[in-house]
Every structure is written in structure tokens, then in C-alpha cells.
Amino acid sequence: MTETVLLALDTSTEFCSVALLSAASVPASVSSSASASAPSASSASSIISAAAPVRLWVRHEATGAVSSARLLPAIRELFDEAGLPLQACQAVAFGAGPGSFTGLRTATGVAQGLAFGLGCPVVPISTLMVCAESARLRDAAATRVLVALDARMDEVYWADYAWCSVSGEWLIRHAAALDAPDQLPLPDTPFTLAGNAAGVFGSRLSVAAQARQVDHAALPHAQPLALAALRAWRAGRTLPAAQAMPDYVRNKVAQTTAERTATKAGQALARDADERSAGRGEK
Structure with a gap:
């Protein structure tokens, strides 16, 4: 069996999330049935399936607005932990969106730059x-x-x-x-x-x-992103680096003052309704 090495990136939220995946190539009938564990919040390596060995190294850190500064160092750390050279990477997957506009551009840009440098394709995956x-x-x-x-x-x-x-x-x-x-x-x-x-x-x-x-905890995370990207890679759903693009879904980036005021009023009404409902339930 040969090895597939994929890098997965997500910065669509306030987290900088990176996963490095190493998988043995197996027949599709085996790989599609592999089970996996829930996303890890810290650096880790694990065997996902005995039939289809998949090892993952993960960084998932709350970085707020500085994901762009943390992303490349985190990638370097994972390759060092795995004992793999960057050149072993065969595809770069990224959370294409929707999500934070700045975060989507960060992940897309880094994925595209790495893929260009490595001469490998990208794998965009919906967040x-x-x-x-x-x-x-x-x-x-x-x-x-x-x-x-x-x-x-x-x-x-x-x-x-x-x-x-x-x-x-x-x-x-x-x-x-x-x-x-x-x-x-x-x-x-x-x-x-x-x-x-x-x-x-x-x-x-x-x-x-x-x-x-x-x-509530099922949120964008590089570990499930990497597993979804592995299936996409095996099915041939990749793109040339030049075609990497974020999927914003929304085109409008800001509300007017009146819209913000109406939104806050609606949220306050919803909170009041929930509190009244909870109060009735306690009686």
C-alpha cells in the first residue's frame, strides 16, 4: 500500500485549525467504511481505522483575528511532529466557506500558495x-x-x-x-x-x-475537514491551485445602522421570550 499525505486548513472562525493526514491507500470499498473519532482540540496522532490506517496530527487553537500569523508556524510544527517533509504533501485542503470573510481569504491564500510551491492540487471543502x-x-x-x-x-x-x-x-x-x-x-x-x-x-x-x-460542538475543524478531503482526493475531486476560491455565500459584508438596531431589538425579544418560557417551565 502507498501513502497519501494531505494538509487541511481552516480559519473560517476564530480558530486557527490545521490537520496533517497520512493515509494508506486502500480499495474504495474499504476506505469508505472507515470509522473515525471526534475532532481533537489539540495536537495528536491517532489511528482512525484498523482496516484503513489514517494518522492525524492536529492544531486547533483559538487565535481570534491573528490566524494568519499562526497558520504557517502551525503547519511547520505538524510536519515536524509527523517526521514528514513538506514535499510529501500531495494536496492541500481548505475550508472554502461560508464563514469569516477575512478567515476564508487567509485559508484560501495559504492553500493556494502552498499548492503552487509544491506543484499539487487543492481540495476546497464546504465548512x-x-x-x-x-x-x-x-x-x-x-x-x-x-x-x-x-x-x-x-x-x-x-x-x-x-x-x-x-x-x-x-x-x-x-x-x-x-x-x-x-x-x-x-x-x-x-x-x-x-x-x-x-x-x-x-x-x-x-x-x-x-x-x-x-x-452545538459540530463546528468547522481541520480534523473532519481532512477526512472529508481524503474522500474527495480519492474520488478525484481536486482543483489546480490557480482555481482556489472562497465560497462566501453572502455578498453583503455590513448592516446599516437601522438594520443593526432592528437586529438587536429582535435578539432582545427572543431572549425575553426564552426566559419567560424557561420561567414557566420551572413552576
């Missing part, structure tokens, strides 16, 4: 699909996942995914979109709600009440 992947790693029953992330400006980034056990791939039931929290459609089968929107919007995210489970 929403990464959340679905994270939810499935935590709970094998999470095969239908509605992802909802706080997009600020009183809106939600969302997408709907279904896991196909036959192909070992996520099927896109609804592509990444941007809507008000009360406008998300209800999936037609029992589903897990992944992401932080339920915690941010409370009862205004009406689909949360119908979810079989709400996974």
Missing part, C-alpha cells in the same frame, strides 16, 4: 459539510444533518446533508444558503442539527425544536 462530518464522527446515527451557523447580521448559513452508506459520501439535499433563522426548511427525515445557530438564536431557529439531536 458546512465539515460540520456535518463532525456531527457524524460524534454520533454514527447522524446520517441526516441540517447545519446552521451564525452568519451575523441576524442571518444563518445553512445546508442540508444526507450520508450515503453505499458510496461513503455526503449527498447535498440543499446547498449552502443564507436565510433568516426562522426561514430554514424542515428536513423530511429525522435529523441532527449541527452548528452554533441554535445557541445564538434560541427559539427563533424554529427547526431546532424538531431535531432528534442538537450538536
